[in-house]
Amino acid sequence: MGLVYSHIVLSNPVDQSLKPIEVKCLVDTGSTYLCIPSHTAAQLELKELQKREVTLADGSSKLIPYVGPIKISFENRICFVGALIIGDEVLLGAVPMEDMDLVIHPKLLKLSVNPDSPNIAHGHLK
Numbered sequence: 001m002g003l004v005y006s007h008i009v010l011s012n013p014v015d016q017s018l019k020p021i022e023v024k025c026l027v028d029t030g031s032t033y034l035c036i037p038s039h040t041a042a043q044l045e046l047k048e049l050q051k052r053e054v055t056l057a058d059g060s061s062k063l064i065p066y067v068g069p070i071k072i073s074f075e076n077r078i079c080f081v082g083a084l085i086i087g088d089e090v091l092l093g094a095v096p097m098e099d100m101d102l103v104i105h106p107k108l109l110k111l112s113v114n115p116d117s118p119n120i121a122h123g124h125l126k
Helices: 038-043 094-099
Strands: 004-011 021-027 034-036 047-055 061-074 077-085 090-092 102-105 110-113
Touching: 004 090, 004 110, 021 038, 034 038, 034 061, 038 077, 047 077, 077 094
Parallel strands: 021 090, 034 077
Antiparallel strands: 004 021, 004 061, 034 090, 047 061, 061 077, 102 110
16 A cells, blocks of 8 residues: 545634645554644644654654644544644644544545545444
8 A cells, every 4th residue: 555645624723813724644544643844833823732752653752742722624524633743744643534534545545534424424432
């Protein structure tokens, strides 16, 4: 399977006077969080809430700034999450994908809403 990229819209739900930003993101089910570069956090005027310890791909641990809240929009879905400030591109992790009930089509290298629940996001409470 190759890398999956998609477009999402990020906005600051606390300050709606700021324009939303449409970004290309790497879709990564192996990551937990939404990760954004520092310039994206600055554009949305997101404030650091705390630091989070994360394990990176090479196995090392690092303290990373955690900001929020941030609103993610994709097609007919939205969610509100925190984000880690790291890297030079937006990375959409498993938590926001689960929250919006999104699925990856590996053959098509495409992110989409769950075809089993196309109109309303579905989640599990068991």
